[in-house]
Amino acid sequence: DGGITQSPKYLFRKEGQNVTLSCEQNLNHDAMYWYRQDPGQGLRLIYYSQIVNDFQKGDIAEGYSVSREKKESFPLTVTSAQKNPTAFYLCASTARQTNTGELFFGEGSRLTVL
Amino acid sequence: GENVEQHPSTLSVQEGDSAVIKCTYSDSASNYFPWYKQELGKRPQLIIDIRSNVGEKKDQRIAVTLNKTAKHFSLHITETQPEDSAVYFCAASLNSGNTPLVFGKGTRLSVIA
Numbered sequence: 001d002g003g004i005t006q007s008p009k010y011l012f013r014k015e016g017q018n019v020t021l022s023c024e025q026n027l028n029h030d031a032m033y034w035y036r037q038d039p040g041q042g043l044r045l046i047y048y049s050q051i052v053n054d055f056q057k058g059d060i061a062e063g064y065s066v067s068r069e070k071k072e073s074f075p076l077t078v079t080s081a082q083k084n085p086t087a088f089y090l091c092a093s094t095a096r097q098t099n100t101g102e103l104f105f106g107e108g109s110r111l112t113v114l
Numbered sequence: 115g116e117n118v119e120q121h122p123s124t125l126s127v128q129e130g131d132s133a134v135i136k137c138t139y140s141d142s143a144s145n146y147f148p149w150y151k152q153e154l155g156k157r158p159q160l161i162i163d164i165r166s167n168v169g170e171k172k173d174q175r176i177a178v179t180l181n182k183t184a185k186h187f188s189l190h191i192t193e194t195q196p197e198d199s200a201v202y203f204c205a206a207s208l209n210s211g212n213t214p215l216v217f218g219k220g221t222r223l224s225v226i227a
Contacts, residue, residue: 033214040123042203042219043158058214059115090157101146101207103215105157 003027006091006106013085013113021076021109023091030096032074033103036060037088046089049074050096078111085113116141118206120218127194128226135221137204138186144206147180147187148215153200161202162189194225 004025013019025032034046045058049068063082068074074093078085091106117140127133139147148163164171164178164187171178175194180187191198201222205215 035217040219042120043217045214045216048214101148101163101215102160103148103150103158105159107157 004091004093004104004106006089006109008109009107011109011111013111015113016080018080019078019085019111021078021089021091021111023074023076023106024072025074025093025104026072027093027095027104028071029093029104030071031094032068033092033094034058034064034066034074034076035090035092037090037108043090046076085111087111116144116206116208116216118204118216118218120204120221122221123219124222124224126224126226129194129196131194133189133191133194133198133223133225135189135202135204135223136186137188137206137218138184139206139216140185141206141208142182142185144208146207147178148205149176149178149189150203150205150217151200152203152220158203191223194223196225196227199223199225 007022031050033048035043044060046064047066049055052071055068065077089109092103094103120137145166150158151161152158162178164180175192177190201220203220204218207213207215
């Protein structure tokens with residue numbers, strides 16, 4: 001069953017701790033993205049990667065870090081420098097070489113910082 | 115960079131009526147405009163998209179129109195049903211699949227039975 005898997009679905013952390021959200025896809029997609037969703041704010045781009053070992057900052061990259069060591073994986077680390085980390089995080093992927101442009105989303109990870 | 119404005123933020127309609135959601139974009143070079151639907155507790159999913167070489171596209175009860183001159187595009191849902199209740203996001207980008215989408219803030223549509 002092809003798709004994008006995010007884990008964990010729910011995560012609680014204490015303030016000041018780093019946390020890593022996992023995102024794995026078996027769709028053979030080249031490009032992967034991390035979006036943050038807050039009520040009334042839409043989907044805001046944190047980081048994206050169009051190819052292995054390369055990634056670019058999105059609109060709200062401060063306090064986050066990513067890596068892209070494998071095509072299938074694009075983990076997001078929420079660092080202690082992120083001032084307001086409590087949010088719903090969505091990972092997505094798309095096939096760059098097609099003309100559809102459709103983003104396939106994971107089910108999301110809800111992070112709550114206590 | 116691109117900026118996408120979406121209105122209204124909430125919309126309530128009676129079952130069977132039509133719903134219209136409007137978006138404007140700032141970058142005249144944008145050429146790909148998708149719409150995503152996010153049901154409560156679920157992931158966003160593409161429902162329809164349009165490219166700048168087309169003015170209108172329909173798929174059963176949903177349609178999207180694009181006015182490049184005015185830099186706005188709209189989602190039209192006819193004969194609304196309770197299962198249409200969701201948050202709808204518009205988005206814009208250059209070169210679909212090669213540049214990140216910029217999303218609007220979303221519209222929460224409620225269809226009242």
